[in-house]
Amino acid sequence: MTDMSAGSAAIPRAKKNSILVASDNMRRRNAAEARFKIYGLAAIAVSMVTLAFMLVTILNDGLSSFKQARYSFPVSLTAAVLDPSGDRNRDEMAKVTTVGYAKVLIAAFKAEIEARGISTEGLSDKDVSDMVSKDAPGELRATVLANPALVGTSIDGSILAIGRVDGFIKGRVTMETAVRDGNVSPEQLQLAERLIEAGILTSPFNWDFITNSDASDQRPEAAGLGVALIGSAYMMLIVLITCVPVGVAASIYLEEFAPKNRWTDLIEVNISNLAAVPSIVFGILGLAVFINFMGLPQSSSLVGALVISLMTLPTIIIATRSAIRAVPPSIRDAALGVGASKMQMVFHHVLPLAMPGILTGTILGLATALGETAPLLLIGMVAFVDEYPSASLGGILDPATALPVQVYGWAQRADPAFIERSNGAIIILLIFLVIMNVAAILLRRRFERRW
Amino acid sequence: MNDMRTMERIVSTEGNKITARNVQVYYGTSHAIKDVDVDILDKTVTAFIGPSGCGKSTFLRCLNRMNDTISVCKVTGNILLEGENIYDSRVDPVQLRAKVGMVFQKPNPFPKSIYENVAYGPRIHGLTRNKAELDAVVESSLKKAALWKEVKDRLAAPGTGLSGGQQQRLCIARAIATAPEVLLMDEPCSALDPIATAQVEELIDDLRSQFAVVIVTHSMQQAARVSQRTAFFHLGNLVEYGETGQIFTNPKDPRTESYISGRIG
16 A cells, blocks of 8 residues: 555645635635625725715815804994993993994994995995995804993994904805895905905804704804703703613613513513604603693793603613623522522612613613604793703703704705804704714623623 | 542541432423432532533532522422531522532633632622631732742732632632531633643542532542542432442442443543
8 A cells, every 4th residue: 555655645636625725615605705794895895985075065164163254353342322421331232222332333333434444345335334244243242241330431342343354264155156145246245355355354263053952944154052051952952861760770670670471572562662663652751741731832842852761761771771781690599599589689789780781771872862853842841041041959940952853954055154053053962962972882891890 | 540549538427418319300491300319418519520511510610509500400309418408598698608609610710819819709798797807818818829938928919810720729728718618619620721720629628628529520530539539420310328438339230330340431
């Protein structure tokens, strides 16, 4: 036998069933595997491209809302107009309306243009004064009433420009569109160009977008997210307070204490079904129960939060139950084995181990709740709200709106300036969602115990 | 293994600790334990042997009512701990489990520090009045479990960071910290290597001086090494129960003989 191998070993020839050659079957299986990998990569590529496209679009359309065109010029606050009684009494001064402030403001604007020698040819007085936002006198009035001592002095005003001038700086409005636009003329835009050159018209960061309340159709430049942010914050707080204790308690009971019978099966099926109910249905429920039956004020963050709580509860219960179920039974045995009562077992051992899962589930549930829109439309939170909700406990009953609803509201307005704000609001919303998701990941890492 | 030496072992019988009479266990419709009568003696190691699924673990878990956690499990008959029926409606299983401690098959320390693992039982049962007493209980329990020397400098380290054998001894320390009268061990060495097994077996022999130990094991050599009395279970029946030496050298029942000689199981 050994002699024979010497000759044939010189030329290694593929024999039948050699492992050096892939069999037909093997080739088919490898090809199938390669195909499957390509499908997977393609699926991921498609979703990445879509996501990137969405982000680029939103950022492209929305980032500009964080800048706002403003004129900076000295405003001398004429005492004769703003404080006719002359005693700097705040209540007396409050009788002067924005009309009075508009006069002072426009006079100062024109004086500045004249003083800097900027030509206003082809423009009437009204054309020039129309370039200042209708909201600017109100802003000035608020500043003066907050500090009556300013009357009689000259302050460095930072005065809102109209939305069209803002759009001109951001490239949304051009000379060509201005020809067809009733709200702005090419001559006004030319003046705006000269004001930019003179350094009077600039685009600083737009804090008002974050703090202001919503504004009417004619003054998109003044519209802000303030009320929506407060409303969303109140709602998240209430959702947290109502959902987490109820959800976690329900999950613990169902997982650890409830007998396994037909009733708990029924409850389980219903919880899973509730998680799948369209959110608008919860809106109708909230309208019927909280507003019509219980008589809670509509548009209030309390009602919004209660409706969203109903939606979030099943999500939190499902997440918490799976987190509790994932705790190894050996830990339960160990606790019971040394004579812990069932409650001690749950609170000393099971719950701490389930905590990362519960926290993640809760935060992800809240993130969904933060983006929820449909039920809020039904309970009237889409209304135009100009007043901030009160900072006291009663504030939860004041009319408010929420971030996603504000996005929806602005997206419906005619002026393209509102579309820009709508995208800006989406950016803020996405920032909050990213923060919440990162918090979920960090908490999970922080609380996770090694086995 | 020299099984013969078990013959020479002196068996001290200080009366029954646990008396089981006519015990039946049902899982739903299946009858897992049939008519078991056993007397567990105090200060004695009793081994339960038998093939997989013969009900020895199930019966062990009846002795501290751990089977209560399984909703379909139903136990009838009498199990008396020092003359008191542990299945009496007045008995709180939580209180019972402080007296009848248990060590499980897989080492299952709590994901807490070594100290907290041992201190947990005394703390929830209110056995100590202050920190110094608790420290003393922790120390003596770890010493009894032959773990003190290895961990005394790192009591704050997580119990899950110990080796498998150390974890199992930690679990034994945790069980004896509540000062039980009976210690139940469900295959305590099945997840351990031979060295750790030898350590735990030695420990079991030491523990015998303080309380009754009941051990379920798959290893007949282990039963022969550590126990004074052995019960052989087969298909839910208690086939034979007697002194370990007699069971292994002179079994009365042919099924016992088949099992220990390796013909069934």
